[in-house]
Amino acid sequence: MIIPTFLGITIITFFILQIVPGGPLEIELMKFRYGSNFGGEVSSRSGNITNNIPESALKEIKEFYGFDKPITTRYIIWLGNLLKFNFGNSYVYSEPVLKLIFSRFPVSIYFGMIGFILTYIVCVPLGVLKAVRNGSKFDFVSSVIVFIGYSTPGWAFGALLLILFGGGSFWNVFPLGGFRSDDFEAMSFFQKIFDQLYHTILPVTAYVISNFATLTILTKNSVIENLSQDYIRTAFAKGLSEKRVILNHALRNSLIPISTGLGHFLSLILAGSFLIEKVFNIQGMGLLGYNSIINRDYPVIMGILVISSLLMLLGNIFSDIIYAIADPRIKFK
Numbered sequence: 001m002i003i004p005t006f007l008g009i010t011i012i013t014f015f016i017l018q019i020v021p022g023g024p025l026e027i028e029l030m031k032f033r034y035g036s037n038f039g040g041e042v043s044s045r046s047g048n049i050t051n052n053i054p055e056s057a058l059k060e061i062k063e064f065y066g067f068d069k070p071i072t073t074r075y076i077i078w079l080g081n082l083l084k085f086n087f088g089n090s091y092v093y094s095e096p097v098l099k100l101i102f103s104r105f106p107v108s109i110y111f112g113m114i115g116f117i118l119t120y121i122v123c124v125p126l127g128v129l130k131a132v133r134n135g136s137k138f139d140f141v142s143s144v145i146v147f148i149g150y151s152t153p154g155w156a157f158g159a160l161l162l163i164l165f166g167g168g169s170f171w172n173v174f175p176l177g178g179f180r181s182d183d184f185e186a187m188s189f190f191q192k193i194f195d196q197l198y199h200t201i202l203p204v205t206a207y208v209i210s211n212f213a214t215l216t217i218l219t220k221n222s223v224i225e226n227l228s229q230d231y232i233r234t235a236f237a238k239g240l241s242e243k244r245v246i247l248n249h250a251l252r253n254s255l256i257p258i259s260t261g262l263g264h265f266l267s268l269i270l271a272g273s274f275l276i277e278k279v280f281n282i283q284g285m286g287l288l289g290y291n292s293i294i295n296r297d298y299p300v301i302m303g304i305l306v307i308s309s310l311l312m313l314l315g316n317i318f319s320d321i322i323y324a325i326a327d328p329r330i331k332f333k
Helices: 003-019 024-035 055-065 071-083 097-132 136-153 154-165 189-198 201-208 212-227 230-237 244-272 275-278 285-294 298-326
Strands: none
Touching: 003 024, 003 071, 003 298, 024 055, 055 298, 097 136, 097 189, 097 201, 097 212, 097 298, 154 201, 154 275, 201 275, 212 244, 230 244, 244 298, 275 285, 285 298
């Protein structure tokens, strides 16, 4: 199903990008109009010229962006180039799309890995503790905090963190943004470590704030379900301690549905949020995608879409494999 799903994703997105107003062709025509002192107008919906801009110039612009061909032909050409690993060149940066994307990989991997690990380190123990103390005051208070975090957009929480703790605020603890300081290369080894952590805490907090609720509640419900099973009662009847029963028996089986999320490890490359990276001015995949959408940089948009879609589809398959390995009752035939 990867092939038809991938084709469906790219076809829909490609066609939408080609027909929405304000595309690169219209932008170039507007530049040509004002730069060449022509007095007519450019239609904001169709991109057609309505004044005396030379036909030769219009033809060259359309050929440059490929708008001289039917939309179906454009998609077939784009797909053919994609099969040759040719993602085209960026309209804005005038560089190969793959070069741009790969230059942002380290930043996205860095934040994605940290966010992924922190989510599991915090949420799994918290979910187990909530299951053991189900209905207690701790369970109620932690649930309120978790769902407040879940209902708060990460970019909005990030902006709030910058207001409270960013440079120039009352608590001037962390920088206003960026991935590293400007003089990072001149620092010593330990100074580089501190500087990297200094620029990491606020963005990572904003990254993972909305992910806590899902994994925490999933862990809690899974542990509660297993604690009610017969084999748990048998373990207690044998005289095993509560800690051993929970950790060695209930938690082990409860991790089966949770482990499937590990399949999305492949998607960590693009784990960054567009708006979060915009708020913190982090030069990762998210900010590249955001700027590409704003500037109608269609090759970059499609390049990011292709890589993110493939990683998502492969991650889903990997999740199924992990699920089958973790649970012997699951068999794929």
